[in-house]
Amino acid sequence: xxxxxxxxxxxxxxxxxxxxxxxxxxxxxxxxxxxxxxxxxxxxxxxxxxxxxxxxxxxxxxxxxxxxxxxxxxxxxxxxxxxxxxxxxxxxxxx
Numbered sequence: 001x002x003x004x005x006x007x008x009x010x011x012x013x014x015x016x017x018x019x020x021x022x023x024x025x026x027x028x029x030x031x032x033x034x035x036x037x038x039x040x041x042x043x044x045x046x047x048x049x050x051x052x053x054x055x056x057x058x059x060x061x062x063x064x065x066x067x068x069x070x071x072x073x074x075x076x077x078x079x080x081x082x083x084x085x086x087x088x089x090x091x092x093x094x095x
Contacts, residue, residue: 026090034087041076044069 047069057063064070 026093030087030090033083033090037076037078037080037083039076040079041073044072044074044076047072 048067051067051069
């Protein structure tokens, strides 16, 4: 968590002198950062659903751990855990 916190501070301080929290650029950048995780998760979910519809197979733990579609879903969840607080930090940064 310490590494994510320091990375968030670096991102915030990069534009602190030039922008204010109400600046549209900061809001768009925060929205982009916040949407990365859910987009990756959705791509993995759609891939999983299409794979199950087209080729019904038995689902084992090995399939969940090593399937690229499931790995995208796991990565999307982990990215959301990191990026959503980062986006909140960006919006709450004081100029």
